[in-house]
Amino acid sequence: MPLNATLLGQQLYNKASEFNNVNIDDxxxxxxxxxxGIASEVVAHIQAxxxxxxxxxxLIAGPYPVTGNSITGKIQ
Numbered sequence: 001m002p003l004n005a006t007l008l009g010q011q012l013y014n015k016a017s018e019f020n021n022v023n024i025d026d027x028x029x030x031x032x033x034x035x036x037g038i039a040s041e042v043v044a045h046i047q048a049x050x051x052x053x054x055x056x057x058x059l060i061a062g063p064y065p066v067t068g069n070s071i072t073g074k075i076q
Contacts, residue, residue, distance in 0.1 A: 002049065002050075002051050003045070003046070003049050003050055004049060007045070007049070008041075008042070008045045011041045011044075011045060012038060012041055012042075015037045015038055015040075015041045016034070016038070018037070019033075019034050019037075
């Protein structure tokens with residue numbers, strides 16, 4: 001499945017809702033926990049839904065050699 005703004009929006013909404021109507025003893029820690037939770041949802045969404053398309057035909061060099069690195073695989 002490709003990245004989906006509606007799905008990610010719902011995931012972020014759900015995560016933010018966890019922080020509503022709760023007692024907060026340490027506001028700074030609560031803010032850090034909130035943003036870490038949001039960042040975790042974004043990372044998890046990308047890992048689960050991002051599609052990485054790599055051309056399978058290789059590189060066309062013409063008369064010159066092709067050098068460099070080719071990295072393919074899973075987004076982590």
